[in-house]
Each structure stands twice: as C-alpha cells, then as structure tokens.
Amino acid sequence: VFTHAQVDYLFEYDWYLIGLEIDGEHIGAPSNSEVGIIDTLFLDASDPDFFETTVCNVLAADINADDDQITFSNIVVSLDECTIAANTEFEFEYFPFFANHDGAVFDYYISIIDGPETGEDLALSIMNPDGDYAHYFNINLNVADIELSQISVYPNPTQETLSWVVNSSGTLNVRIYSAQGKLVKTVQNSLNSIDVSALSSGLYFIELQNNQAISRAKFLKR
Numbered sequence: 001v002f003t004h005a006q007v008d009y010l011f012e013y014d015w016y017l018i019g020l021e022i023d024g025e026h027i028g029a030p031s032n033s034e035v036g037i038i039d040t041l042f043l044d045a046s047d048p049d050f051f052e053t054t055v056c057n058v059l060a061a062d063i064n065a066d067d068d069q070i071t072f073s074n075i076v077v078s079l080d081e082c083t084i085a086a087n088t089e090f091e092f093e094y095f096p097f098f099a100n101h102d103g104a105v106f107d108y109y110i111s112i113i114d115g116p117e118t119g120e121d122l123a124l125s126i127m128n129p130d131g132d133y134a135h136y137f138n139i140n141l142n143v144a145d146i147e148l149s150q151i152s153v154y155p156n157p158t159q160e161t162l163s164w165v166v167n168s169s170g171t172l173n174v175r176i177y178s179a180q181g182k183l184v185k186t187v188q189n190s191l192n193s194i195d196v197s198a199l200s201s202g203l204y205f206i207e208l209q210n211n212q213a214i215s216r217a218k219f220l221k222r
Contacts, residue, residue: 002024002025004204005067006067006068006108006109006110007065007066007067007133009110009122010042010065010070010108010110010124011043011044011065012077013122013138014039014040014138015039015040015041015042015124015136015137015138016029016037016038016039016136016137016138017029017040017094017134017135017136017216018135018136018137018203018205018218019040019134019135019179019203020093020094020097020132020133020134020135021132021135021179022093022097022132023132025214026120026179026201026202026203026220027090027093027203028138028203028218029090029146029218030055030084030086030087030090031218032084032086032087033084034056034082034083034087035055035056035084035087035090036098038054038055039052039053039054039171040052040053040054040055040136041053042065048062048063048064048073049062049063049065050062050063051063051070051072053094053168055082055087055090055091055094055095056080056081056082056083056087056088056091057077057078057079057080057082057091057095058077058078059075059076059077059078059094059095059098059099060075060076060077061073061074061075061076061098061102062074065108066216067218068107068108068109069105069106069107069108070105070106070108070126071103071104071105071106072098072101072102072103072104073102073103074102074188075098075099075102077095077099092176094134097128097132097134100121100126100128100130101128101129101130104125104128104129105129106127106128106129107126107127108124108125108126108127109124109125110122110123110124110125111158111180111181111182112154112181113124119180121137121138122137122138122181123136123137124136124137124138124183125180125181132194135179135180135203137181139161150166151164151165151166151206151208151215151216151217152164152166152217153206153217153219156219156220157219157221157222158195158196158219158220158222159197159221159222160193160195160196160220161193161194161196162193162194162196162206162219163192163193164193164208164217165192166208166215170210171189171190171191171210172189172190172191172208172209172210173186173187173188173190173208173209173210174186174187174188174190174206174207174209175190175206175207175209176193176194176196176204176205176206176207177204177205177206177207178198178202178203179202179203179204179205183189184199184204185198185199194206196221199221200221201221201222202218202220202221203218203219203221204219204220204221205217205218206217206218206219
C-alpha cells in the first residue's frame with residue numbers, strides 16, 4: 001500500500017527501462033558493452049518538471065504529472081550514433097514511443113513488486129495514446145543485487161526450460177516476475193533450471209536467492 005501519492009514515487013526514484021510492448025510485441029531493453037542500465041529520470045524542477053531517458057542518445061522533455069497521468073511536451077532527442085546496431089534498432093522503437101505524441105497525455109501506474117522485503121521494489125508502467133507500454137523498475141531493484149553475484153541465463157529466448165550459471169553453490173529459491181512486476185512462478189530448492197513452458201510469451205525477470213544473496217536477470221519467453 002502506498003503511503004503517499006503515486007506522483008511522489010515517480011519523482012522520488014531513479015528508474016531503469018526493462019522493456020516495451022509495441023503493438024502487442026514485447027521488446028526487451030538492450031544490455032551490452034555500449035548500453036547497460038537505461039537510466040530514466042523524472043526531475044521535480046517546479047514548472048515545468050523535466051524528464052530524461054538515455055540509451056545511446058538522450059530523449060528529454062518537459063512534463064506535467066499528476067497521480068495517474070503525465071503530459072510529455074517539447075520533446076528533443078540528441079544526435080549521437082550507437083556503435084552496436086541492436087541499440088540503434090531499440091532507439092527506433094523507444095524514442096517514438098514518446099516523440100510521436102508530443103503534448104499528449106500518457107497514463108501511468110506504479111505497483112509494489114511481490115516478494116521478500118528488500119526495500120521498496122517498484123514497477124512503473126507508462127502507456128502512450130496508442131496503447132503501447134514502457135515498463136521500468138526503480139534503480140535499487142537492479143544495481144545492488146548485481147554486485148552480490150553474477151547470473152547468466154540460457155537459452156534466451158526460451159520456450160520450455162530456462163537454465164542458469166551463477167556464482168553460488170547449492171540449491172536456490174527461484175521467483176519469476178512478469179514485465180509488470182507480478183510474481184508468476186516460484187520454485188524452492190532448485191539446482192540450475194526451471195520449467196517455463198506454461199508462461200505466456202513475453203518479457204520476464206528471474207530472481208535467484210541463496211540465503212541473503214539475490215541475483216536477477218531478464219529473459220524472453222517465446
């Protein structure tokens with residue numbers, strides 16, 4: 001339960017992009033040597049407030065936000081070039097999500113992610129006037145946990161079984177979250193794989209826990 005207004009949470013946290021839903025298609029955010037976390041900031045700068053998100057280029061806009069809607073206006077995009085083609089392709093999907101609706105009203109909602117108490121783990125979803133979505137987590141859901149142990153999942157995308165390599169020994173408790181932050185599957189005391197065949201197609205996050213150490217990674221279910 002939120003103790004204060006949604007718009008306060010919007011400005012209180014840094015956010016990072018985890019993926020898009022464009023025309024019903026799930027598009028995961030890139031993660032490679034050129035693009036790691038896609039930082040997204042909502043800055044309370046009085047009137048107007050300010051929005052900025054960065055892949056290789058930066059998209060910036062003036063915003064006006066209340067508890068369930070945001071207006072993005074005066075949108076500008078920098079003109080740098082990505083060196084990795086996948087990042088350029090992602091920008092061609094991500095930036096028009098906002099830029100094609102300059103001055104329009106977007107809906108948004110923030111939800112608390114189910115799971116163990118690790119601070120305030122939040123998911124932000126923004127819907128543009130076309131009905132497409134951009135999904136974000138607050139920054140402390142990612143950075144601190146990556147430092148605990150590194151995780152590699154495969155095959156990715158997958159259809160039936162997801163396996164992993166992680167710097168940890170013994171069995172693990174496994175949780176899988178949807179792109180919207182909903183807990184969709186849990187398994188106790190798993191060794192190195194999980195059956196995901198029953199999941200719908202889309203972007204997911206897997207969380208592995210061994211004692212107090214938690215690692216997370218994203219994967220695509222075909």
